[in-house]
Amino acid sequence: MDKEVLNYAVEKTHELMNAPSCSSEAKAAAQSWLDAIGTEKEAMETKRYIDELEADIMPIDSLIGFAESDAGIHVFGADTAKNIAIHAKEIKSNGAKYCDCPACAAVAAILDKKDILVK
Template identity: 70%
Template sequence: MKKETLDYVIEKTHVLMNAASCSSEAKAAAQSWLDAVGTANEAAETKKYIAELEADIMPINNLIGFADSEAGVKCFGAELAKNIAAHAREIKAAGAGYCDCPACTAVAEILARKTELL
């Protein structure tokens, strides 16, 4: 892997880990990957990291469905859930395929370099 790609993904991984919206599973996978960089385990951890990121990124339709659901209202509160659903519909109409929260944005940026990582 090119140093430029590695540096970029390391930077975006730190952004991901610092995002309030980052899941504990993604955070753990990110840390495991960072710990493996430059070791014999790097390739295996990279595959695990990519798999976790692909599982965690929130497709826009799933976000809309969740925000509009009873579970979304319980999670976010009625007003915030309504606002999240409206925002998600706006970005979907503009062409977004995924949530644009800080964690999903970082994941999308990392996954854009997936072929360079593997």
């Protein structure tokens, strides 16, 4: 694997793991991948990690729908949910495909290198 891309992915993985919005599943997959780097399990764990990241990243339309739902209001509170929906619609109008929270931003950065990582 390209050393520069690997270092970049490791850096973004630490950002993901430190993000308050990182799911426990993504955090576990990230740690398993980090632990496997340089071992015979690296290729297998890289594939598992990428699969988890693809499952976890929040598409912008899903974020908008959740923020505007009763469940989103329950999770975030009415004012925060409203502000998240407004923000999400704004970034969508500027071309965003995914949520831009710290976890999703780190995931998007890693997935941008997916083809190199899974070689």
